[in-house]
Amino acid sequence: MADTEDTIAALEKRNGELQRLLEVARDHLGEMRATLAEVSAPPQTFATFVQWAGKNADIVSNGRRMRVAVLPVAAEGLASGDEVLLNAMSVIVGTAQPERAGQAAIVREVIDDDRVLVVSRGEDERVVILMGGDAAARVHEGDTVIIDPRTGFASQKVERTGVEALLLEEVPDVDYSVIGGLGDQIERIRDAIELPLRYPELYREHSLKPPKGMLLYGPPGCGKTLIAKAVAHSLGEATGSDRSYFLSVKGPELLNKYVGETERYIRTIFERARAKAHSGAPVVIFFDEMDALFRARGSGVSSDMETTIVPQLLTELDGVEDLGNVIVIGASNREDMIDPAILRPGRLDVKIEISRPDAAASRDILSKYLTAELPLDAGEVAAHGGDRSATIATMISASVASLFHDEASASYMSGALLRNVVDRAKTRAIKHHVGGGDKGLSTAHLLAASDQELREARSVAAREFGEY
Ligand SMILES: Nc1ncnc2c1ncn2[C@@H]1O[C@H](COP(=O)(O)OP(=O)(O)OP(=O)(O)O)[C@@H](O)[C@H]1O
Numbered sequence: 001m002a003d004t005e006d007t008i009a010a011l012e013k014r015n016g017e018l019q020r021l022l023e024v025a026r027d028h029l030g031e032m033r034a035t036l037a038e039v040s041a042p043p044q045t046f047a048t049f050v051q052w053a054g055k056n057a058d059i060v061s062n063g064r065r066m067r068v069a070v071l072p073v074a075a076e077g078l079a080s081g082d083e084v085l086l087n088a089m090s091v092i093v094g095t096a097q098p099e100r101a102g103q104a105a106i107v108r109e110v111i112d113d114d115r116v117l118v119v120s121r122g123e124d125e126r127v128v129i130l131m132g133g134d135a136a137a138r139v140h141e142g143d144t145v146i147i148d149p150r151t152g153f154a155s156q157k158v159e160r161t162g163v164e165a166l167l168l169e170e171v172p173d174v175d176y177s178v179i180g181g182l183g184d185q186i187e188r189i190r191d192a193i194e195l196p197l198r199y200p201e202l203y204r205e206h207s208l209k210p211p212k213g214m215l216l217y218g219p220p221g222c223g224k225t226l227i228a229k230a231v232a233h234s235l236g237e238a239t240g241s242d243r244s245y246f247l248s249v250k251g252p253e254l255l256n257k258y259v260g261e262t263e264r265y266i267r268t269i270f271e272r273a274r275a276k277a278h279s280g281a282p283v284v285i286f287f288d289e290m291d292a293l294f295r296a297r298g299s300g301v302s303s304d305m306e307t308t309i310v311p312q313l314l315t316e317l318d319g320v321e322d323l324g325n326v327i328v329i330g331a332s333n334r335e336d337m338i339d340p341a342i343l344r345p346g347r348l349d350v351k352i353e354i355s356r357p358d359a360a361a362s363r364d365i366l367s368k369y370l371t372a373e374l375p376l377d378a379g380e381v382a383a384h385g386g387d388r389s390a391t392i393a394t395m396i397s398a399s400v401a402s403l404f405h406d407e408a409s410a411s412y413m414s415g416a417l418l419r420n421v422v423d424r425a426k427t428r429a430i431k432h433h434v435g436g437g438d439k440g441l442s443t444a445h446l447l448a449a450s451d452q453e454l455r456e457a458r459s460v461a462a463r464e465f466g467e468y
């Protein structure tokens with residue numbers, strides 16, 4: 001009896017062990033099955049979700065439009081343009097990371113809330129759908145987006161650090177009123193550039209071709225860049241469009257950053273300008289220090305780069321014709337170095353010299369920086385019977401007389417120098433006041449600043465002269 005009980009106990013124990021082994025084996029089997037299922041699962045296909053069609057979804061997979069079913073787990077929050085996964089039965093089973101690579105295209109026009117017209121590969125135009133709800137609000141003409149040519153979706157815009165970074169494009173807030181002493185030049189510029197934009201039909205009637213651009217040349221610091229900005233600003237008003245663009249390209253910067261690629265970037269600049277101009281907004285392409293880029297061919301000054309860059313610019317200039325609202329402005333201190341082909345009729349044929357200011361022009365420039373609202377020396381204002389404008393006029397006269405006292409100073413006078421005089425005088429006035437003196441700008445501050453500026457300009461000129 002006792003024997004039998006022992007046997008039963010032993011058998012029960014074995015039974016328990018066997019059961020445990022069985023469980024372990026089953027777990028193993030399960031794991032292996034899962035692994036087998038994982039490795040032998042048919043591949044899932046990527047597709048782009050377009051829109052809902054009832055409970056089904058319209059998608060584009062491999063360039064094919066399809067209507068497919070959606071697993072409930074994958075359905076939540078699906079938005080057009082999302083990347084989804086299809087199982088072997090072409091059912092949406094999940095979502096995937098969006099595609100990050102693709103073809104770059106430039107936005108030419110924002111059509112509506114979610115569609116834009118883009119150009120890619122030269123002149124290939126197509127309409128693509130922007131992903132993301134408020135996408136269209138964030139994309140503007142001239143931006144670069146990634147498109148998937150097969151699905152017609154564009155993902156978010158690409159911030160480019162290449163040539164785009166060299167292009168400054170906000171509308172400059174400089175208008176003609178801040179420029180002093182260049183009245184005649186400004187009038188010529190407005191006639192050459194604004195008239196054709198305001199009255200295109202008159203130009204057609206008279207079969208007069210509007211100029212494509214102009215060259216501003218003259219010594220440094222006399223207002224070339226300032227004028228180019230003012231042109232861009234006023235073009236927006238002249239054409240009645242609320243916007244205008246200013247693509248500014250600095251010659252030496254472009255050369256240094258893109259050795260050997262400059263032609264391509266010149267092409268990109270014009271492509272971008274055309275895209276921006278497409279909406280009707282005027283675009284100014286400004287080549288600063290133009291002589292660095294478009295040096296006369298065969299001048300032997302540098303490598304042979306000008307033999308390819310100059311023709312590239314000529315090609316682009318000749319192509320600007322179809323778009324009246326792209327204007328090219330070049331600026332240079334050395335117009336004699338620029339390839340003459342660029343300055344021939346039909347190209348940058350309007351040449352305007354921005355010369356050094358004489359005494360009268362200097363008065364005008366100073367009056368832009370010295371205004372009656374500034375804190376003025378109370379004694380001087382009182383001496384003018386409280387008339388602040390008259391006080392300013394006297395201050396300006398005294399400064400100009402002192403600046404032009406030496407005949408030679410006319411040869412280094414510039415708008416930049418005059419502005420510096422005023423800034424320095426203001427600094428003196430502030431220091432004087434902070435140090436316990438009376439508040440306000442005085443003639444003495446201006447005269448001291450003039451003196452200091454002239455002395456520095458003279459020594460710079462002497463140093464430059466010494467180098468030759
Ligand atoms: N005619 C002017 N009226 C008012 N301010 C001027 C004038 N000319 C120059 N200035 C002042 O000098 C600064 C430099 O001028 P600007 O950049 O237009 O010179 P620039 O002719 O382009 O010189 P650079 O050849 O060195 O590029 C301006 O920002 C402005 O403050």
Ligand SMILES: [Mg+2]
Nearest residue numbers: 224225288331
């Ligand atoms: Mg300049």
